[in-house]
Amino acid sequence: MPATVRVLLFARYAELLGTDLLELPVAAGTTVGDIVASLRTRPGGDTLPSQLLCAVNLRQAKLTDSVKPGDEVALLPPLAGG
Amino acid sequence: MKYLSHSALDGTAIADRVRADERGALVMFTGYVRNHHGGRGVVRLEYSAYEAMADAECGRIVREGEARWPVSIALEHRLGAVAVGEVAVIVVVGGGHRGEAFEACRWVIEEVKRSVPVWKREFYTDGTTAWVDPTAGA
Numbered sequence: 705m706p707a708t709v710r711v712l713l714f715a716r717y718a719e720l721l722g723t724d725l726l727e728l729p730v731a732a733g734t735t736v737g738d739i740v741a742s743l744r745t746r747p748g749g750d751t752l753p754s755q756l757l758c759a760v761n762l763r764q765a766k767l768t769d770s771v772k773p774g775d776e777v778a779l780l781p782p783l784a785g786g
Numbered sequence: 787m788k789y790l791s792h793s794a795l796d797g798t799a800i801a802d803r804v805r806a807d808e809r810g811a812l813v814m815f816t817g818y819v820r821n822h823h824g825g826r827g828v829v830r831l832e833y834s835a836y837e838a839m840a841d842a843e844c845g846r847i848v849r850e851g852e853a854r855w856p857v858s859i860a861l862e863h864r865l866g867a868v869a870v871g872e873v874a875v876i877v878v879v880g881g882g883h884r885g886e887a888f889e890a891c892r893w894v895i896e897e898v899k900r901s902v903p904v905w906k907r908e909f910y911t912d913g914t915t916a917w918v919d920p921t922a923g924a
Contacts, residue, residue, distance in 0.1 A: 714836055715905035716917045759903070762839040778836055778903075784918040785835070785863060785904030786817060786875050786895055 707731065709771050711739060712778040717756075720748040730771055736760060737767035739777055756780070789844035790837060792866045795873045804858040804880030811887035815895050817875040819868050823918070827911030830869045831918075836903040837865075843902045847894055855890040857881035863904060 711726040718724040721743065728739060736758050743749045757780040758765050771777060801814055819831050840863070848859045860878045868874050877894045881887035899920075906918045 712836065714903070715834060715907070716919075759836070759839055762842050764901075778839065780836065780903050781905055781917065782919045782921040783899070783901065783903055784906045784920055785833075785840070785902045786899035 707773040709734075709739065709773065709775045709777050711743070712776065714778065715781045717752065717779050717781050720751050721746060722748055730773055730775075734771055735767065736765050736769050736771060736777060739771060740767065740779070743779070752779075757782070789841055789848075789861055790835060790863055790865050792864075795862050795864060795876050797873065797876055797878075800860045800862055800876050801878045803860040804878050806858070806880060809858065809880040809882055809887075811881045811884040813879045813881075813884070813887040813891040815875075815877040815891050816873055817895070819870050819872055819874055821870045823908060826908075828870060829909045829911055830867055831874065832867050832907045832909070833863070833865045833874065834905050834907075835863075835865055840902050840904055844898070847897045847901070851879075851890050851894050851897075854893070855879075855881065855886040857886050857890045859890065859894060861894060861898070863898070863902070865904075 707730055708727045709730050711728055713721050713724050744752055759778040760775055821828055844861055851859045858880045863875045877891055879887045879891040907915055908918055909915045
């Protein structure tokens, strides 16, 4: 199995990056912050805000949290439910 | 998906879930799509969600609410296009007494807005559209 994580993008962030799903490679020690930094280098990624909400495997996560192959990472624009 | 619906919410059916003869109080919050936001006329909203996480968060809110107050909680949120005057979210709480029912209902809707990954795109009367960002000033 390739060492990747699924990255889900939603709402405004999916529009900025032009996709709602990416597979990104991970290595030992890769963090959520590393994933976000990698997204910033993609077309449209430079307009992602400096502070953003992330989730790993359906739970809110910090940028310093590590990720492992098979994890599902999500970038969440400001929540607007209710 | 237990807490999310792509079709019109049935308030009566949702309220029935928390009705019981030992519960003398039923408090219901109904969130409708409003026809204005930030001084602009709104025609409709389109809701989207990180559905798996939204469902998990709604479940967490219900369990936590039912642990904090002696109540039964029902909660549903619409997804997809919702026109002005239509219902976007319903929270119903049944409790023995009004105190806990009112408190729990308020807490649930505030938690939904704080932590459930749902987004809404507004469509305005002038033909433009924008994502709603509650963190942006006014």
